[in-house]
Structures are given as structure tokens and as C-alpha cells.
Amino acid sequence: MRWLALRAGWKDVAAPKPYPREFRDDVVRVARDREAGVTVEQIAKDFGVHPMTLFTWLRQANVVAGATPGTSSSGSAELREARKRIRLLEQENEVLRRAAAYLSARDSRSCGEPQSSRSSEFVDG
Numbered sequence: 001m002r003w004l005a006l007r008a009g010w011k012d013v014a015a016p017k018p019y020p021r022e023f024r025d026d027v028v029r030v031a032r033d034r035e036a037g038v039t040v041e042q043i044a045k046d047f048g049v050h051p052m053t054l055f056t057w058l059r060q061a062n063v064v065a066g067a068t069p070g071t072s073s074s075g076s077a078e079l080r081e082a083r084k085r086i087r088l089l090e091q092e093n094e095v096l097r098r099a100a101a102y103l104s105a106r107d108s109r110s111c112g113e114p115q116s117s118r119s120s121e122f123v124d125g
Helices: 002-008 021-032 040-047 051-065 073-110 117-124
Strands: none
16 A cells, blocks of 8 residues: 555555544543543553544544533534535526626627627517
8 A cells, every 4th residue: 555655656555444433432531531540642552543633532522512612513413514505506696797798798898780680580470
């Protein structure tokens, strides 16, 4: 796998798979219920995770439990989807604005020209 990172560049390196939910919940429970003198770093080392990963899990668990203000992962997913939808709607709005400007400019240019016989057929029709 290391050769892939060196050969193809970082964009082609597969991201590590996330830890299973049950595993994360168990590690967080152990970290919360730890005895005095036991550090989070020791627990992280015992379970084979990076200490910052465990700190992140603890912070997320506190947010989900309501002990700390913040956005839960489900709230983050909803927010991400809403922002994606807003971005799409803004792009669609910009396309419609440009189309309206183009059509308006085209109509104002042809305003001084006589109408062709074909277009007058539809008007007189």
C-alpha cells in the first residue's frame, strides 16, 4: 500500500476504514469510566487507536449526550446536505439569471430591426 502512495500520489491512496460503531462506543465507555491515574493516552494505546482519535470520539459523545454544545454527526450530515442543496440552487439561479440577461439583450438588439415574415405569421396568425 505504501508503494501506491509513493507511485500514484496521495489522491489515489485509500482512506483507512472507520472503526466499527460498537468498538468506538466501548472505547469511549472505558475512557469515561477510567480509574484515577489512568490517562486517555494509555487507554488509546491499549485499544490501538491514536489518542487524538479517542479525544475526538469523547468530544462527539459529549455532543450527542448533550453535555457539550455542538452539532452531532447526524446534524452535520443534514447540514452538509442542506449546504449542497443551497449551492445547487444558487448555481441554477445563476444560470437562469444569465439566460434572462442574454434573452433580454437579444430582444433589445432586435427591437430596431423589422420583423421577419416568419415571425409575423405567428403574430398575425
